[in-house]
Amino acid sequence: MKRILTLLLVFTLSMSLFALDIFKYVPFSGDVKSYTQTDFTITSKFGDLFRTPNMKIIHNFDANGNEIEVAELSAKEVLLNKTLSKYDSANNLLEQSCYDASDELLWKTIITYKDGKKIDSSEYGKDGVLRGKVIYGYSGNNLAEETGYDSEGALVWKTIYKYTDNKLTTVSQYALDGSLDSEDVIAYAADGKTESITSTDCFTGITVQKIFRYAANGNLSEITTYDAAKQIINRLMIKYDNTGNLSRLSEYKISVKFGSTQNELIAMSDYAYSDSVTTYEVAEPKAKVIDAK
Numbered sequence: 144m145k146r147i148l149t150l151l152l153v154f155t156l157s158m159s160l161f162a163l164d165i166f167k168y169v170p171f172s173g174d175v176k177s178y179t180q181t182d183f184t185i186t187s188k189f190g191d192l193f194r195t196p197n198m199k200i201i202h203n204f205d206a207n208g209n210e211i212e213v214a215e216l217s218a219k220e221v222l223l224n225k226t227l228s229k230y231d232s233a234n235n236l237l238e239q240s241c242y243d244a245s246d247e248l249l250w251k252t253i254i255t256y257k258d259g260k261k262i263d264s265s266e267y268g269k270d271g272v273l274r275g276k277v278i279y280g281y282s283g284n285n286l287a288e289e290t291g292y293d294s295e296g297a298l299v300w301k302t303i304y305k306y307t308d309n310k311l312t313t314v315s316q317y318a319l320d321g322s323l324d325s326e327d328v329i330a331y332a333a334d335g336k337t338e339s340i341t342s343t344d345c346f347t348g349i350t351v352q353k354i355f356r357y358a359a360n361g362n363l364s365e366i367t368t369y370d371a372a373k374q375i376i377n378r379l380m381i382k383y384d385n386t387g388n389l390s391r392l393s394e395y396k397i398s399v400k401f402g403s404t405q406n407e408l409i410a411m412s413d414y415a416y417s418d419s420v421t422t423y424e425v426a427e428p429k430a431k432v433i434d435a436k
Contacts, residue, residue, distance in 0.1 A: 165381075165392065168337060168355070168363050172387035177203045177421040183411045194411055198223075203420045207234055214423055222425050224249065233259065244425065250274070260284075275299070285309065300324075310335075336363075351376070362387075378406070389414050 171178075179201050183194040196218045203212040207230075214225040222244045229238040235256055241249045248269045255262050264277045273294045280288040285306050291299040298319050305313040314327040323345045332338040336357065343350045349371070356365040368377035375397045384390040394410040 163366070163379075165389065169381065169389045171416075173416075174418050175204065175388070175416050176419050177201065177417040178388075179415045179417075179421060181413045181415075183413075185408050185411060192408055201421050201423055205230075209234055209236075216423055220424055222423055231256075235259070235261070246425075282306075285311075336361075384416075386416075388416050 179199055181196055182198045182200070184197045186193050186195065198218065199216040199220060201212070201214040201216065202210055203214075205211050209228070209230050211228050211230075212225060215223045217223055224241060224243050226239055226241045228236055231237055236254055238254065239252045241251070243249055250266060250268055252264055252266045254264045260281055261279050263279065266274045266276070268274050275294060276292045276296075278290045278292070279286060280290070286304055288304065289302045291301070293299050300319060301317045303313075303315045303317070304311055305315075310329075310331060312329050314329070316324045316326070318324045325345055326343050328341045329337060330339045330341075337355050339355065340353045341350065342353070351371070352369045354367045354369065355363060356367065358364040362381075362383060364381055366379040366381075367375055368379075370376050377397060378395045380391075380393045380395070381389065382391040382393075390413065392410075392412045392414075393408060396407045396409045398405055398407065
């Protein structure tokens with residue numbers, strides 16, 4: 144689950160593209176009240192690939208389309224943890240609380256607003272003690288910066304956002320000493336869709352570029368990642384069901400092996416949708432050790 148000190152709108156330089164919020168680019172089609180994401184582990188045996196369910200994540204929404212619950216389940220579909228969200232009458236997210244399988248609180252985030260804009264987010268541990276805070280700054284109606292602090296109020300990180308014609312074009316992540324940690328530059332096509340994201344890790348100097356490709360019907364069909372030498376290193380393939388909703392993500396690592404270019408499947412997720420809230424199994428509470436002294 145997301146923690147307040149990692150709520151950064153920056154794109155990972157990791158080889159994996161599954162960290163992307165894919166639904167930012169692939170909106171829902173129809174009346175979706177819930178969807179289930181099934182993640183698979185990919186293994187190879189004697190040259191054949193096998194996929195094994197690894198985890199299920201259930202997302203439930205209210206009548207206004209707000210995500211009110213995210214539940215992570217094991218491969219046997221037993222609850223591991225869940226995060227519940229509360230909203231105000233203007234559909235602003237006010238509170239998120241994460242619980243374990245025994246329904247014990249793990250952490251809670253409280254968000255405050257002023258004039259309809261998010262001002263700060265405070266994360267508390269299960270003991271109710273403040274663990275960190277993020278303060279948000281704006282330029283007009285655009286989010287201009289996020290500043291993360293630890294429980295003592297010391298600066299931990301800062302993210303600065305820049306815009307062109309009200310479209311986000313640069314995301315710069317800074318370390319606590321003020322040095323630039325990473326930077327993402329976003330380019331758009333004439334129709335306004337994301338065309339590419341160029342990401343630089345300022346510590347290693349590594350730069351990669353993600354190219355967004357679209358089908359004839361306008362749907363995002365692939366995200367291809369290139370290294371600094373313009374060689375393809377990763378492909379995220381996107382498939383849809385007959386209602387127009389995302390049905391599968393397949394990620395491939397591209398490398399040269401045995402004298403030829405290999406497309407190695409490294410991750411896969413399937414998506415299923417429902418027009419009603421999805422329920423799940425709750426594990427039996429674990430017995431607690433009681434001090435008999």
